[in-house]
Amino acid sequence: xxxxxxxxxxxxxxxxxxxxxxxxxxxxxxxxxxxxxxxxxxxxxxxxxxxxxxxxxxxxxxxxxxxxxxxxxxxxxxxxxxxxxxxxxxxxxxxxxxxxxxxxxxxxxxxxx
Amino acid sequence: xxxxxxxxxxxxxxxxxxxxxxxxxxxxxxxxxxxxxxxxxxxxxxxxxxxxxxxxxxxxxxxxxxxxxxxxxxxxxxxxxxxxxxxxxxxxxxxxxxxxxxxxxxxxxxxxx
Numbered sequence: 001x002x003x004x005x006x007x008x009x010x011x012x013x014x015x016x017x018x019x020x021x022x023x024x025x026x027x028x029x030x031x032x033x034x035x036x037x038x039x040x041x042x043x044x045x046x047x048x049x050x051x052x053x054x055x056x057x058x059x060x061x062x063x064x065x066x067x068x069x070x071x072x073x074x075x076x077x078x079x080x081x082x083x084x085x086x087x088x089x090x091x092x093x094x095x096x097x098x099x100x101x102x103x104x105x106x107x108x109x110x111x112x113x
Numbered sequence: 114x115x116x117x118x119x120x121x122x123x124x125x126x127x128x129x130x131x132x133x134x135x136x137x138x139x140x141x142x143x144x145x146x147x148x149x150x151x152x153x154x155x156x157x158x159x160x161x162x163x164x165x166x167x168x169x170x171x172x173x174x175x176x177x178x179x180x181x182x183x184x185x186x187x188x189x190x191x192x193x194x195x196x197x198x199x200x201x202x203x204x205x206x207x208x209x210x211x212x213x214x215x216x217x218x219x220x221x222x223x224x225x226x
Contacts, residue, residue, distance in 0.1 A: 048212035097211035
């Protein structure tokens with residue numbers, strides 16, 4: 001089944017403790033991206049990647065890191081999480097540029113206390 | 114001015130009616146436009162994409178694009194209670210920002226029997 005898989009689905013952590021949310025896609029898609037979704041603010045793009053080793057900032061990249069060492073994987077790293085990073089995170093992938101939209105994973109609900 | 118604007122609703126329509134969802138965007142360099150549906154607690158799901166002026170139909174859904182007016186709309190014919198969800202408009206710019214997809218805040222649609 002074609003899908004974007006994120007792990008974990010739920011995560012509670014403490015301020016300052018480094019964490020990684022994994023994302024993997026099995027569709028051989030070129031593009032991958034991370035979003036966060038917050039009430040009243042909607043979906044906001046954190047980072048996106050056009051190919052292996054090629055990444056670019058979205059609208060809210062501060063406090064996040066990403067890497068794309070393999071085409072199928074695009075982990076999101078929070079080196080020192082803070083409570084304002086409590087959010088619902090979505091990983092997504094796309095076949096290409098232009099009229100191709102993103103396919104979203106199931107989401108990771110992160111709580112930072 | 115927000116890049117992508119939608120009326121948050123809620124929009125309430127009776128079963129069998131036409132639901133009309135609207136979206137405006139500010140960047141004239143935008144080239145591709147998408148409608149996503151998001152059920153409560155679920156991830157966004159792509160339902161339509163459009164990149165040429167005019168109408169594009171897919172089953173009960175019709176997307177309409179007017180680049181001169183910077184306006185995108187989604188019509189849902191014969192609305193069903195199962196169409197009740199949040200509808201998200203998203204816009205992709207061309208050029209070097211191929212992977213950047215910006216979302217509006219969404220319109221909540223309720224279809225009542």
